[in-house]
Amino acid sequence: MNEPTNEPEPGDGSWVDELLLHTADDTAPAVHIGERMDRAALRREVDARRKGLADAGLRPGGAVAFQLPPSLALLAGVLAAWRTGAQVILLDHRLTVHETDRALHRIAPQLVVRPTGPVRRGSLRGFHAVDAAAEPYPRGRPATTGHALVQLSSGSTGPSKVIGRTAGELVAEVHRYTRIEGMPRAGDRVVVLNSLIHAMGLMAGVLHSLHAGVEIVLPERMTAEGILGAAAARTAPTVIMGVPFHAQLLGSVSSPPPLPHLVRAVSAGELVRPGVAEAFAARYGAPLGEVYGMTETGVIAADLSGAARPATGRPAPGIDVKVVDGELLVRRPTSPYIGPTDPARWSDGWLRTRDAAELDPDTGLLTILGRLDSQVSVGGLKVDLTEVEWALSELPGVREAVVVHDGAIEAYAVLDEGVTAGAVETLLAERVAGFKLPRRIRVLPALPRTTTGKPLRDPAALRAAVPERA
Structure with missing residues (x-):
């Protein structure tokens, strides 16, 4: 299919049929979520979900939020809403009630799609039947x-x-992925370990796979045994797609089963630390490639060969980048943000990534060196330390607080007399999702500050300020 030159009109969902659901072979496998479903069966599932959304009042130009765990209901529901011509809003199913209420208040969708029954929390399920x-x-x-x-x-x-x-x-990014060397092709399988509502899992794992005719597989369990079992289930060329944690997990398996059809693994979400790629390749005889991108832009650069460390690759087709004072900037004609735009983040057609990078002027190779701002990755999930700090500082009994990342998320707080760190941790757990919670809250008599009065955010200085018995 040739890349379309015209932007689909708002309310026009025909791009879903043309880009994602059209196929010359209705019997080709589409998804394996508990059971295998061919392309024709997936279209019927999407049609049924579309009718259900229409019965609930969704129309072209409408807005619907999905807060579902990884499932066929999520995948088919999103496609159905897009076919309707509606706007899809994705919310993490692990958010607390407080976080969910705040999000819905901000975006105010017409409909919210949720599970009709309880979802098991803290399980290692790769998908849920909901x-x-x-x-x-x-x-x-x-x-x-x-x-x-x-x-x-x-x-x-x-x-x-x-x-x-x-x-x-979205259409342009799907086509961009098809031009990246090493991406799965028609007849291949991809075992998707990434979150289906975030950039890599959604765009590369789901949308590109549907467009390219790649079977989407979710493992029953997110354990090493479950992931390897999903990869070994069929003889088609297979790619494992996840975050560095998954590569570390699989690389630590002492005696993995033979996987002759494993082509490669692909990691995204954060940089792969030294030694992980080498351990993975030694175990499985397949490379660990990396994809770098942002929610605001989608894929920016990729090297799926696994040949270069740290993460180095050419900017993805159609992506224009530059490095200014060590920071990577990506060209975006319009702001990606809905609502007021911070000119310090996007201005004059350039988005600041807040990532340190190097761009070789001779080869055009881009090397990502790490974060420059407060956003960190925990198990491949993005956590904004400022957000956690804001939530902590808002709690009763907390005078002021600083949240940093020092191998894990750590919090330092000044508390009112009689307020304990344990009590504050309990309150914070009601407001912040588990993967964002600090490993511990250390109590200080006062926050150390710079000469201008700003709280210090250096982990070593903060640790030194903790009383010996704290």
Whole structure:
């Protein structure tokens, strides 16, 4: 299929059929989520979900939020909403009630799709068999922008950003992935370990795979045994797609089963630490490639060969980048943010990534060196330390607080008399998702500060300020 030159109109969902669901072979495998489903069966599932959303009142130009665990209901529901011509808003199913309420208040969709029954928390399930229902959201409204996809940059509270992408941008990124050497092709399988609502899992794992005719596989269990079992289930060329944690997990298996059809693994979400790629390749005889990108832009650069460390690759086709004062900037004609745009983040057609990078002027190779701002990755999930700090500082009994990342998320707080760190941790757990919680809260009599009065954020200085018995 040739890459379309025109942006799909808001409310026009025909791009889903043309890009994702069209196929010359209805019997080709499409997804394996508990059971295998061919392309024709997936279309029927999407049709059924589309009718259910229409019965709930969704129309072209409407807005619907999905808060579902990884499941067929999530995948088919999102496709169904897009086919309707509606705006899709994706919320992490692990958010607390407080975080969810804050997010919904900000985006005010017409409908919210949630499981009809309880979802097991803390399990290692790769997918869930859930029934889903769409319910009206009080004071909800149709889409106020022409974006097909709306995501929150890091959870749903405090300073998190609301990011929008048009259907045309999604289509362009799918085609961009098809031009990256080493991506799965028609007849291949991809075992997707990434979150289906975040950039890599959604765009590379789901949308590119549907477009390219690649079978999407979710393992029953997110254990080494479960992942390897999913990879070994069939003889088609197979790619494992996840985050560095998954590569570390699989690389630590002492005697893995033979996987002659494993082509490669692909990691995204954070940089792979030294030794992980080498250990993975030694165990499985397949390379560990890396993809670098952002929610705001999608894929920026990729090297799926696994040949270069640290993460080095050419900018993805159609991506224009530059490095200014050591920071990577990506060209974006319009702001990706819905609502007021911080000119310190996007201005004059350039988005600041807050990532350190080097760009070789002779070869065009881009090397990513790490984060420059407060956003960190925990198990491949983005956590904004400022957001956690904001939530902690808002709690009763907390005078002030600083949150840093020092191998793990750590918090330092000044508390009112009689308030304990344990009590604060309990309150924070009600407001912040588990993967964002600090490993511990250390109590200080006062925060160390710079000469200008700003709190110090150097982990060593903060540790030194902790009383000996704290």
